[in-house]
Amino acid sequence: MFVVLCFLLLNVQNIFLEYTMNKYIIIVALGALSFGMLSSFAKIAYGEGYSPAEITLTQALMGTLILWSIAIFRKIKNGEKLTLNWRLLLAGTSMGSSAYTYYLSVAYIPASLAIVLLMQITWLSIIIEWIFFKKRPSYIEVGSAVFIIFGTILAGNLLDLSSANVSFKGILLSLLSALLYTLYIVFTSKVGKETPMFEKSALMTSGSAMIIFLINCEAITNSTHLDFGLLQWGTFLAIFGTVIPPICFTVGMPKIGAGLSSVLLTLELPAAVFCAHIILGEKVTLLQIAGIAIMLGAIIYLNIYKAKKEKVMQTETAIC
Numbered sequence: 001m002f003v004v005l006c007f008l009l010l011n012v013q014n015i016f017l018e019y020t021m022n023k024y025i026i027i028v029a030l031g032a033l034s035f036g037m038l039s040s041f042a043k044i045a046y047g048e049g050y051s052p053a054e055i056t057l058t059q060a061l062m063g064t065l066i067l068w069s070i071a072i073f074r075k076i077k078n079g080e081k082l083t084l085n086w087r088l089l090l091a092g093t094s095m096g097s098s099a100y101t102y103y104l105s106v107a108y109i110p111a112s113l114a115i116v117l118l119m120q121i122t123w124l125s126i127i128i129e130w131i132f133f134k135k136r137p138s139y140i141e142v143g144s145a146v147f148i149i150f151g152t153i154l155a156g157n158l159l160d161l162s163s164a165n166v167s168f169k170g171i172l173l174s175l176l177s178a179l180l181y182t183l184y185i186v187f188t189s190k191v192g193k194e195t196p197m198f199e200k201s202a203l204m205t206s207g208s209a210m211i212i213f214l215i216n217c218e219a220i221t222n223s224t225h226l227d228f229g230l231l232q233w234g235t236f237l238a239i240f241g242t243v244i245p246p247i248c249f250t251v252g253m254p255k256i257g258a259g260l261s262s263v264l265l266t267l268e269l270p271a272a273v274f275c276a277h278i279i280l281g282e283k284v285t286l287l288q289i290a291g292i293a294i295m296l297g298a299i300i301y302l303n304i305y306k307a308k309k310e311k312v313m314q315t316e317t318a319i320c
Contacts, residue, residue, distance in 0.1 A: 024255040028264045031248025036271030038241045039111040040279045042103050045233045050225050052104040053216035058234025060096060060209035063242030067202035074198060085195050085203060091187055092207020098180035100212050101173050108170025110282045115272035116155045116292070117174035122299050123148055124182040132186070140305050147298035154291025197250045205242055263300050270296070 045055050075082050106114050123145035129135040137145075153159060157166075195203070213220060256264075273292060276282040 024252040025260070025264065027248050028252035028256060028260075029267055031245040031252070032265050032267040033271045034240045034248070035245045036115065036268035037275040038237055039102070039106050039114055039272055040275040041233075041237065043106050043111050043280055046107055048229065048233075050230055050233065051219065051223075052100065052107055053212070053219050054223055054225055054230055055233060055237065056096070056100045056103050057209065057212045057216065057220060058230050059237040059242060060099070060205055060212055062231075062234045062238035064202060064205045064209050066238060066243050067198055067205055071196070071198040071202045074196070082199070083195075085200075088195060088200055088203040089207040089210075091184065092204030093211040094180050094184040094187070095204055096208030096211040097215070098177045098184055099208060100215060101180060102177035105170045105173035105177060108167040109174065110166075111276040111280060112273040112282050112284060112288075113156045113166065114170070114174045115269055115276075116152055116295070117171065118178045118181065119269055119295060119299070120148070120152065120175065120178040121182045121185065122302060124179055125186055128182055128186050141302060144298045144302035144305075148295050151291045151294030151296075151298060155288050155295055156291070157285070157288055197246065201242075201246045263303055266296050266299050266303075 042052075042055055046052070072082065102114065102118060105117075123141075126137045126141050126145060130137055269292060273284060273288075277284050
């Protein structure tokens with residue numbers, strides 16, 4: 001008994017650290033899972049007569065309201081002044097455009113295919129960084145991109161589009177969403193680093209709501225579906241898509257590191273496919289599962305490679 005007690009006392013720090021690490025891993029994973037299930041519920045809302053424009057705008061407006069309430073409350077509590085970064089507001093327009101085109105694509109193609117196509121952000125970001133920031137991709141990045149595209153063909157059942165009854169318009173919309181989301185990720189990572197998380201999210205969500213309204217101004221003003229049901233859907237999607245994920249990522253990511261965080265974010269893909277299968281009854285074949293596994297493997301490997309490369313560069317900089 002005494003030996004066991006001594007062992008526990010000597011290892012209490014390691015036990016505590018392991019518990020803490022596991023807690024933050026779960027928090028980040030919950031954020032990814034929360035974001036992944038949205039497309040299935042959006043499709044249910046379409047079945048009730050609501051349009052992608054109505055759903056995305058209401059989600060953005062409710063998310064803006066919730067995030068600004070939290071940001072202002074925190075500012076008042078800490079006795080700080082609220083500062084507006086107009087670049088973040090502008091950056092939010094790419095987020096809003098991406099959300100709208102993604103939800104619009106779900107109206108034409110299965111939710112599981114939409115999320116698979118959205119995952120092209122991994123290799124699209126490599127191309128955009130090469131074009132805009134002259135960051136030449138490595139052989140590993142190119143190889144990973146090839147595997148992701150190959151996995152996408154299998155996961156999306158794109159070898160047999162005729163039997164899959166897939167709309168080319170939906171595919172193009174989903175790929176456009178991936179491109180817009182990639183631009184959002186790349187450019188927002190360069191601005192607003194000094195802005196607090198809730199304030200940053202509120203500004204970008206405000207920009208998102210503005211661009212969605214401008215794109216669909218006529219349809220929104222003439223809508224006959226502006227009712228309590230739409231408000232319920234918008235609030236639900238805002239909580240699980242606009243509020244919970246950024247909070248989870250902000251709390252957990254700094255504790256577990258970029259490498260592990262990037263790996264956990266890939267849970268969004270299986271979560272979306274699983275929800276589409278369970279909630280919407282979308283068929284998922286073994287070939288599609290194999291494609292998803294190839295995609296996840298390539299994305300995880302690429303993220304681990306990037307994290308190690310960044311760590312080596314930081315170490316070399318510190319030595320110099």
